[in-house]
Amino acid sequence: MIVTDSEQRISDIxxxxxxxxxxxxxxxxMGAFHRGHLSLVETAAVASDRVVVSIFINPxxxxxxxxxxxxxxxLEEDCASAESAGASAVFIPQTDAIYPAGFSTxxxxxxxxxxxxxxxxPGHFDGVTTICAVLFGIVRPDLAVFxxxxxxxxxxxxxxxxxxxxxxxxxxxxxxxxxxxLAMSSRNRYLSAEEREQxxxxxxxxxxxxxxxxxxERDCEVLRNAFxxxxxxxxxxxxxxxxxxxxxxxxxxxxxxxxxxxxVAVFAGKTRLIDNILIKSEV
Amino acid sequence: MIVTDSEQRISDIxxxxxxxxxxxxxxxxMGAFHRGHLSLVETAAVASDRVVVSIFINPxxxxxxxxxxxxxxxLEEDCASAESAGASAVFIPQTDAIYPAGFSTxxxxxxxxxxxxxxxxPGHFDGVTTICAVLFGIVRPDLAVFxxxxxxxxxxxxxxxxxxxxxxxxxxxxxxxxxxxLAMSSRNRYLSAEEREQxxxxxxxxxxxxxxxxxxERDCEVLRNAFxxxxxxxxxxxxxxxxxxxxxxxxxxxxxxxxxxxxVAVFAGKTRLIDNILIKSEV
Numbered sequence: 001m002i003v004t005d006s007e008q009r010i011s012d013i014x015x016x017x018x019x020x021x022x023x024x025x026x027x028x029x030m031g032a033f034h035r036g037h038l039s040l041v042e043t044a045a046v047a048s049d050r051v052v053v054s055i056f057i058n059p060x061x062x063x064x065x066x067x068x069x070x071x072x073x074x075l076e077e078d079c080a081s082a083e084s085a086g087a088s089a090v091f092i093p094q095t096d097a098i099y100p101a102g103f104s105t106x107x108x109x110x111x112x113x114x115x116x117x118x119x120x121x122p123g124h125f126d127g128v129t130t131i132c133a134v135l136f137g138i139v140r141p142d143l144a145v146f147x148x149x150x151x152x153x154x155x156x157x158x159x160x161x162x163x164x165x166x167x168x169x170x171x172x173x174x175x176x177x178x179x180x181x182l183a184m185s186s187r188n189r190y191l192s193a194e195e196r197e198q199x200x201x202x203x204x205x206x207x208x209x210x211x212x213x214x215x216x217e218r219d220c221e222v223l224r225n226a227f228x229x230x231x232x233x234x235x236x237x238x239x240x241x242x243x244x245x246x247x248x249x250x251x252x253x254x255x256x257x258x259x260x261x262x263x264v265a266v267f268a269g270k271t272r273l274i275d276n277i278l279i280k281s282e283v
Numbered sequence: 284m285i286v287t288d289s290e291q292r293i294s295d296i297x298x299x300x301x302x303x304x305x306x307x308x309x310x311x312x313m314g315a316f317h318r319g320h321l322s323l324v325e326t327a328a329v330a331s332d333r334v335v336v337s338i339f340i341n342p343x344x345x346x347x348x349x350x351x352x353x354x355x356x357x358l359e360e361d362c363a364s365a366e367s368a369g370a371s372a373v374f375i376p377q378t379d380a381i382y383p384a385g386f387s388t389x390x391x392x393x394x395x396x397x398x399x400x401x402x403x404x405p406g407h408f409d410g411v412t413t414i415c416a417v418l419f420g421i422v423r424p425d426l427a428v429f430x431x432x433x434x435x436x437x438x439x440x441x442x443x444x445x446x447x448x449x450x451x452x453x454x455x456x457x458x459x460x461x462x463x464x465l466a467m468s469s470r471n472r473y474l475s476a477e478e479r480e481q482x483x484x485x486x487x488x489x490x491x492x493x494x495x496x497x498x499x500e501r502d503c504e505v506l507r508n509a510f511x512x513x514x515x516x517x518x519x520x521x522x523x524x525x526x527x528x529x530x531x532x533x534x535x536x537x538x539x540x541x542x543x544x545x546x547v548a549v550f551a552g553k554t555r556l557i558d559n560i561l562i563k564s565e566v
Contacts, residue, residue, distance in 0.1 A: 007448075102532070104394045105412075105446035111387045129388075137448030163388035165290075165420030249385070 002089040003079055007098075010091040011138050014052060018140070022049035026141035026168075027087075028132060031055040032072040036176040036184035038085040040145045043173045045086030052139050053082045054091040056098065061127030072186055091139070098134060107133045107164075109156040112250045116152050116243055116263055117274065128153055129160050136166055143169035147176075149183050151263055151276045155250055175275070177203060183275045195268040198234040202266050205230030206277040209262050213279045218256045220244035223279065227264060240265040240272065247278060285372040286362055290381075293374040294421050297335060301423070305332035309424035309451075310370075311415060314338040315355035319459040319467035321368040323428045326456045328369030335422050336365045337374040339381065344410030355469055374422070381417060390416045390447075392439040395533045399435050399526055399546055400557065411436055412443050419449055426452040430459075432466050434546055434559045438533055458558070460486060466558045478551040481517040485549050488513030489560040492545050496562045501539045503527035506562070510547060523548040523555065530561060 004010055014024050025048030027040045044051040055078055062068035079090050106126055112118075113125035136144070146154045158170050176184045181203030182196075191199060205227035212226050224242045231237050244253050247261040259280030266273050287293055297307050308331030310323045327334040338361055345351035362373050389409055395401075396408035419427070429437045441453050459467045464486030465479075474482060488510035495509050507525045514520050527536050530544040542563030549556050 011448075102442070103446050104392050105443045106391050106393065107388065107416075107447070108391070109388050133390075133447050137450065140450075159385070160388045163386050164390070164416050165294075167420065167423075 001079070001083040001087060003092065004089070005092050005094055005097070007091075007093060007138050010052065010089060011140075013089060014050075014139050014141070017050045023142040024048060024139065025051045026135070026139045026144040027051065027053045028135050028144065029053060029055055029078075030057045030071065030186070031078050032074050032186035033078045033081050034176075034184040034186060034188075036147055036149065038081055039176050040147055040173050041082055041085035041087050043171060044143070044145045047145075047171060048141075048143055050088040051086055052089045052091055052141065053087045054093070054135055054139070056091075056093055056095075056131070056135070058098075058127060058131040059095060060099075060130065061124050063121055063123060066121070067187075072189065098131070106130050107160060109159045109163075112156050112159055113152065115245065115250055115252070116241060117265065118152065120240060120265070125153065125156050129156055132157055133160065133164070133166075136161075136168060141168055143171055145171045145173050148172050148278075149175045149185070149274065149276070151247060151261055152250055155248055158248075181207070183273070185273060187271050187273065190271045191268055192236075195236050195271065198237050199266075199268045199273060201230055201234050201237065202264065202273060202275050203277075206262055206264070206275060210277055210279050213256065214282075220254050220256060220260060220262075223260075223262060227262065231266070236269050238267045240267060284362070284366040284370060286375065287372070288375050288377055288380070290374075290376060290421050293335065293372060294423075296372060297333075297422050297424070300333045306425040307331060307422065308334045309418070309422045309427040310334065310336045311418050311427065312336060312338055313340045313354065313469070314361045315357050315469035316361045316364050317459075317467040317469060317471075319430055319432065321364055322459050323430055323456050324365055324368035324370050326454060327426070327428045330428075330454060331424075331426055333371040334369055335372045335374060335424065336370045337376070337418055337422070339374075339376055339378075339414070339418070341381075341410060341414040342378060343382075343413065344407050346404050346406060349404070350470075355472065381414070389413050390443060392442045392446075395439050395442055396435065398533055398535070399524060399528065400548065401435065403523060403548070408436065408439050412439055415440055416443065416447070416449075419444075419451060424451055426454055428454045428456050430457075431455050431561075432458045432468070432557065432559070434530060434544055435533055438531055441531075464490070466556070468556060470554050470556065473554045474551055475519075478519050478554065481520050482549075482551045482556060484514050484517050484520065485547065485556060485558050486560075489545055489547070489558060493560055493562050496539065497565075503537050503539060503543060506543075506545060510545065514549070519552050521550045523550060 025044030107129045108126045180200040182199050208226045208230050209223040242264045244260045253260045263276040308327030390412045391409045463483040465482050491509045492506040525547045527543045536543045546559040
C-alpha cells in the first residue's frame with residue numbers, strides 16, 4: 001500500500017490507474033479510525049478497483065472552541081487498518097499544502113446545511129464541502145463513500161457533486177454501532193464510564209421512535225418526544241437537537257408521508273455525539 | 284459544427300474527444316459576439332484540438348437593476364461566427380437545465396473579488412465562479428480562454444481553478460479594441476453617437492498613465508489622476524472607479540515595483556464600460 005503526503009504523487013497514481021482502466025474509489029477521513037471508517041473503506045473496495053483513503057484533519061470545518069487541537073491522531077494504526085480493509089493508497093497531506101498561501105475559494109451548499117448541525121456549528125459545512133471539492137480535484141475518483149451517521153454532510157456532498165457536475169458517484173454506508181447500539185465515533189473515546197453507559201440510550205431512543213412509526217404513528221412530534229423520553233432519566237445526557245427532516249433536503253417534516261430522518265445531537269458530558277435513523281416502511 | 288442545448292450531449296461529445304486523445308478548449312460566453320469573443324475562440328482553436336463555446340446568459344451574475352432583461356441575444360449570428368473562428372461545438376443550455384430545482388451550491392472566491400467591480404456589483408463574481416464551475420464540470424476542458432478585459436474575473440477564475448485543483452489551464456487573451464481604442468464590449472451597442480465618441484477617451488486615459496510610467500513615474504496616484512484628467516472634459520463620461528492593483532490578487536498597489544494593473548469602470552451615459560491596462564516595463 002502506498003502512503004504519501006504528496007498531492008502530485010497521489011494525483012499521478014490515480015491518473016495512472018484511470019489510464020489502465022481501473023476505477024478509483026475514495027474515502028476522505030480525518031483519521032482516528034474505528035470500525036465505521038473501515039466499513040467505508042470496505043464498501044469502496046467492493047465497488048471499485050483501487051481505493052484511496054485520505055487522512056486530513058481539516059481545520060476549516062472546526063469552529064472556535066471546538067476540539068480541533070485535541071482531535072485524535074493515530075496515523076500508524078490508521079494506515080495498517082486501512083490496508084487491511086482494502087485501501088491501495090493513503091494520502092496524508094500537510095495543511096499548508098492543501099491550503100497554500102493565497103487560497104481563497106469556498107464551496108458552500110445552502111439550505112441543506114442550514115439546520116441541525118449547521119445551525120449549531122456555523123461554517124462547519126462550508127469547510128466540509130470545500131475540502132471535499134479540493135480532495136475530489138486531487139484524486140478524481142469514480143466514486144466516494146460517506147457514512148450515513150453524518151447524514152447532513154452526506155446530503156450536502158451529494159448536492160454539491162450534482163450541482164457542480166463533478167461526475168462522482170456518492171455511495172452511502174450504513175452506521176456501524178457498538179454492541180449496545182452506540183454509533184461508532186472517534187469522539188467516543190472521550191466518554192467517561194458513566195457517559196459511555198448512558199450513551200447507549202441515544203440509539204435506543206431512535207429505535208423507540210421507529211417502533212412507534214411501525215405501530216402506525218405518523219406525527220413527527222410524537223416520534224421526537226419518544227426519543228426525548230428515552231433520555232429523560234439519563235443524568236449526563238443533554239439533547240442539543242432532535243429533528244425530523246427529509247433525508248435529501250434536510251427540510252423539516254411534521255407528518256410522515258413516505259419516510260423521515262430522525263436526526264439528533266446529544267451531549268454526553270462535554271462530548272457531542274450525533275446519530276440518526278431513517279424511518280420508513282419496511283419493504 | 285455541433286449546436287446543442289443538451290448537457291448530456293455536449294458532455295458525451297467532449298468525453299469522446301478526450302478518449303480519442305484530442306484536447307478540448309473551452310470558451311464560456313454570454314453570446315452577443317464581437318471580435319473580442321472571436322479572438323477567444325481563435326486562441327482556443329490554436330491551443331487545442333476541439334473548441335467548445337457555451338452561450339449562456341447567466342442570471343445569477345446580474346444584480347438587481349442590472350441589464351439582464353435587455354442583455355443582447357444574437358444566437359444565429361453567434362453560431363456562424365463561432366464556427367468561422369474555429370469552434371467545433373456550441374452549447375446553448377436552458378437556464379432551468381443549468382440550475383435545476385433544488386440547485387443550492389455556490390463557489391466563491393474571497394479577497395480577489397472584493398474591490399473594483401466586486402465592490403459595486405455584489406454577488407456578481409459568486410455568480411461567475413459558480414457558473415464556470417458548473418460549465419467546467421460539464422465540458423471538462425483541458426484549457427479555457429478568458430479575456431483580459433474582465434481582469435478581475437480572470438484572476439478569480441484562475442484562483443478557483445488552482446484552489447479546487449480543477450486541472451484546467453486558464454489562458455488569458457488580450458483586449459481587442461476598436462480603431463479608436465475603445466475596448467470591444469457587447470454593451471457598446473447601447474452607446475449614443477456622443478457617448479461612443481467620448482468613450483475612446485477611456486483607452487486614451489489608460490495610455491496616458493502608461494506613458495507616465497515609461498517616463499519614470501512610479502506613484503500610482505499620479506497614474507490614476509492622469510487617467511481622470513483625460514476624462515475631465517468628457518461631458519457624458521463619469522468614472523465609477525479608477526484603481527491600481529496587483530493583477531493576480533487585485534490588492535491595491537500605491538507604488539509600482541514590478542507591474543500594476545490600472546483598472547477602470549466608466550459610465551458613458553447609462554452604459555457601464557470597463558477597461559484596463561497592465562503597466563510594466565517593456566522587455
